[in-house]
Amino acid sequence: MIKKKLGSMFLAGSLMMTMLFSACSSGGTTTTTSTPAPASTEPETVAETTVDEAPAVETPASGTIKVGVVNNPPSESGYREANVKDMEAVFSADNGYELKTAYSLKNDEQLQAAQGFITEGVDYLLISAAETTGWDDVLKKAQEAGIKVYLFDRMIDVDESLYEAAVVSDMSKEGETAVQWLLDQNLDEYNVIHIQGAMGSDAQIGRTGALDAQFESGKMKKVVQQTATWDEAEAKKIVESVINSKEDFNVIYAENDGMAKGAVAALDEAGITHGVDGKVIVMGFDCNKWALRELKAGAWNYDGQCSPFQAQIISDLIQGKTTASSKKIINEEKGFDAKTLTDADIETYGLGE
Amino acid sequence: MKDNFKKIFKGGLGQLTIPIIAICLLVIFNLIRDPAFFSIALSHNNEGNLVLSGNLISIINGASELAILAMGMTLVTAACGGQDISVGAAAAIAGSAFVKILKSSPNINGVTVIAAFLFACVVAMIFGSFNGTLVSVFKIQPMIATLILYTCGRSIAYWINGGATPTVDSPIINAIGSFIPGIPIPTPILIVVLVAIVFKLVFHFTSLELFTQSVGINGSAARLNGINSTFIKLLSFIILGVCVAIAGTIGVSRLGLINHETLLLDVEMDTILAVAIGGNNLGGGKFKISGSIIGAYVIQMLTITLYAMKVSSTDVKAYKAVVIILLVVIGSPVIKAKFSKLMNNIKNRKPAVAKGAE
Numbered sequence: 001m002i003k004k005k006l007g008s009m010f011l012a013g014s015l016m017m018t019m020l021f022s023a024c025s026s027g028g029t030t031t032t033t034s035t036p037a038p039a040s041t042e043p044e045t046v047a048e049t050t051v052d053e054a055p056a057v058e059t060p061a062s063g064t065i066k067v068g069v070v071n072n073p074p075s076e077s078g079y080r081e082a083n084v085k086d087m088e089a090v091f092s093a094d095n096g097y098e099l100k101t102a103y104s105l106k107n108d109e110q111l112q113a114a115q116g117f118i119t120e121g122v123d124y125l126l127i128s129a130a131e132t133t134g135w136d137d138v139l140k141k142a143q144e145a146g147i148k149v150y151l152f153d154r155m156i157d158v159d160e161s162l163y164e165a166a167v168v169s170d171m172s173k174e175g176e177t178a179v180q181w182l183l184d185q186n187l188d189e190y191n192v193i194h195i196q197g198a199m200g201s202d203a204q205i206g207r208t209g210a211l212d213a214q215f216e217s218g219k220m221k222k223v224v225q226q227t228a229t230w231d232e233a234e235a236k237k238i239v240e241s242v243i244n245s246k247e248d249f250n251v252i253y254a255e256n257d258g259m260a261k262g263a264v265a266a267l268d269e270a271g272i273t274h275g276v277d278g279k280v281i282v283m284g285f286d287c288n289k290w291a292l293r294e295l296k297a298g299a300w301n302y303d304g305q306c307s308p309f310q311a312q313i314i315s316d317l318i319q320g321k322t323t324a325s326s327k328k329i330i331n332e333e334k335g336f337d338a339k340t341l342t343d344a345d346i347e348t349y350g351l352g353e
Numbered sequence: 354m355k356d357n358f359k360k361i362f363k364g365g366l367g368q369l370t371i372p373i374i375a376i377c378l379l380v381i382f383n384l385i386r387d388p389a390f391f392s393i394a395l396s397h398n399n400e401g402n403l404v405l406s407g408n409l410i411s412i413i414n415g416a417s418e419l420a421i422l423a424m425g426m427t428l429v430t431a432a433c434g435g436q437d438i439s440v441g442a443a444a445a446i447a448g449s450a451f452v453k454i455l456k457s458s459p460n461i462n463g464v465t466v467i468a469a470f471l472f473a474c475v476v477a478m479i480f481g482s483f484n485g486t487l488v489s490v491f492k493i494q495p496m497i498a499t500l501i502l503y504t505c506g507r508s509i510a511y512w513i514n515g516g517a518t519p520t521v522d523s524p525i526i527n528a529i530g531s532f533i534p535g536i537p538i539p540t541p542i543l544i545v546v547l548v549a550i551v552f553k554l555v556f557h558f559t560s561l562e563l564f565t566q567s568v569g570i571n572g573s574a575a576r577l578n579g580i581n582s583t584f585i586k587l588l589s590f591i592i593l594g595v596c597v598a599i600a601g602t603i604g605v606s607r608l609g610l611i612n613h614e615t616l617l618l619d620v621e622m623d624t625i626l627a628v629a630i631g632g633n634n635l636g637g638g639k640f641k642i643s644g645s646i647i648g649a650y651v652i653q654m655l656t657i658t659l660y661a662m663k664v665s666s667t668d669v670k671a672y673k674a675v676v677i678i679l680l681v682v683i684g685s686p687v688i689k690a691k692f693s694k695l696m697n698n699i700k701n702r703k704p705a706v707a708k709g710a711e
Contacts, residue, residue, distance in 0.1 A: 224663060225665075226660075226666040227666050229666075230612075230615055231615040231618055232610060233617075236608070237411070237660060238666065240411045240415075241660040241661050244407055244408045244661070245661060258518055258612050267399070268531075269406065272399075290520040352519070353519070
């Protein structure tokens, strides 16, 4: 009797867990933050009922430009935190904007928020969608209301005519930039420990692709390729196991800063030198401020970034300072070399504190 | 030698039979696969200290948090007949609290580290008593009661520090997480030994072990005998809270960094498995902390073995699952009873009562 009860409890628990873990983000780690969605609110029905109430386009009363931002919550990752801060800084009252924000990891909540902004009558709608689908109706409504839509960070699966422009990151370019940097080091041989992020996430796919191409061409040797699912401690274990197996390696390519730190901890314990003038080249991603400081200290060699700063580009487009040459604007990706990194770079581009 | 085997087959080691056999099998398997697997080397690390290294050290060191959590979890399991699935999230909270204090002090010295650790303990004990109250006072099934903290714990951890991965840099933190200068054994291993000794002493000098078992076996009977079963259940969660704080502190100190999303991620499952492999009855009652500790090392050895075999870490969990299913099934009361019956038939002795069966 008790066993049966326990079994069903466990089943319920594990079901819940799979649901929680299936949420995935682009920038780095995932978060389970989110308030439960209101029961049984179908995005479509909400959209339809509110359309009747939607007022005609309101012209901005004063000189301020009303901007509605639908984004993922800052707690999602360091990337998102920087992204949200950047939006708040650029679309500030000082710059002549009135900013309204809505944060959710759930697509239906985001759709409702967008719908709300349309009803309120914003001038511009900026969206980083949780999911690529389900946005047609809302964007059509925005278009009917004369609201211009910009996508940032993430693409949406809709017709191009429904938005002005999309400012996005090219994840594979980020990996290519990093691998090109590695090739430029002209090492005699490349024996690489490749620590991957959560498999299937955009960041992992982008950061893995370019390196995989090198493994296939034979230019670089894959000592080990393992996913640590963004987990620092796991990354350390992976490197430890390579050290214990006494295999030779001279490059650690970790797909985020935390895992690079874990890898370095394993090197330190084994007495293997790393960084500038060290035996092992250490590469990380995300450009957290603390990671850039490691770079500055010469303990790491390279840190790549998927830039979270799209607000200025969109602001320039809105104010007509620049015009988009195509609907898809690829945000410039940064990569920092320990030898050329400056303190100013850390302040400007570093995430977190 | 032969006598020892006889003893094991007769169930002389009691509930420790399965975990010990498991660990022996893993050791033999590794020795056949690679005789140098367990070689230990003494070398200088980058700080110039002499330190021990090798797979064996990696295993024992890496399982530290798991072993500490497993000890606390054993107590909760025994008293409440259910498990706390929020230990990973709670450890993230405790770790965040630990980092919060460290970051708010201008310079990190011994006093601030101790203060930070005590603060983390208090925070973890508060969350532990929250779980404990739901279970003991409101009689909610432990797995459901702790599901609440499991779901929201990592968000709470995020609120404490804000940033995604705050870092702390200090020689003291480094000493807790890796090596104390002059001692070649990783500090987390020493902490596990210390915690185990404390448990041993507590059990020796108090009636906690007996009380916990009686509450787990039959709460009403225990109450009629004057044991406050509500308090014992609550206490088990608070003790687990302390274990969680220690594990969280070690986890943070290893890398001097807290990632609220990945710190001790999925550790709750491994912890429960460690308790199960240790031969403890997951329905409560009799327990052996030593079994859970061995269980933790079995899990870690399995992981490191799979890594050493270059099994993709995405596949590791699947392989682990297969082995663990085998262990748990072999250790189940049904199989144990069948096995001992079989042995008795062979040896033609009078049937013995299978231990641990309810």
